Amino acid sequence: MTVLDETKENTGLFERIRRRRGADTEEMRRVRERMWAGLESWVPPEAERLRAATAAEETAAVVDDFLPPDLRVASHDQLDGRMMPWLQPLVIDGEMAVCATCGAYRDWLVLSTRDEIWLRCRAGHQQHETRLDTAWYNRHAAPADATHATFEDCLRHLGH
Structure with missing residues (x-):
């Protein structure tokens, strides 16, 4: 082949x-x-x-699974304001906050109302703090443990 x-x-x-x-x-x-x-x-x-x-x-039937009204927490727009204790000295922009009336520099109540921050000393003097804002308050505040009908009830609750 x-x-x-x-x-x-x-x-x-x-x-x-x-x-x-x-x-x-x-x-x-x-x-x-x-x-x-x-x-x-x-x-x-x-x-x-x-x-x-x-x-x-x-x-399936529609069931309201939201909390009952007595267990609901009020939203920020339903409250007149919020407050928290601030026991240590409050330093803002490198300066210590001092009560203009009595000179107290610690044991403050910090109040947040109508987009303003107010400081209240143990003696009951209040002063508007323009260097702080609601965002600062929200960063430093703990969750609310109670709501109160009046300002005085809240002061008693916080020991002032």
Whole structure:
């Protein structure tokens, strides 16, 4: 057998492989098309479960799960003001806050009302503090532990 005969024989072999691959490729394409056609109408079981759960939620009675009125805390717009104790000396912009009337420099009540900050000393003197704002108060205040109907009730609660 010559090289030319072997080449012709190999060419025939490759042609048969190419034809078979072409047939296989065509068959694979038909199988894929049938699968896609079947998948278009298929719905995953999870989707049915979710649809059923959503329908059940829509038909469930609406229940008010909010706290009862006696356990609710008033919002900031429902309060006339807030106050907190400040026992240590209050340093603002490098200066110690001092009561203009009696000279007290510690044991303050810091009051926040109408976007203003007021300082009240133990003797009951109050002064407007312009160097502090509501944002400062909110950063330093702890959560409210009580609400009071009057200013005097709040002072008694805080020990003043």
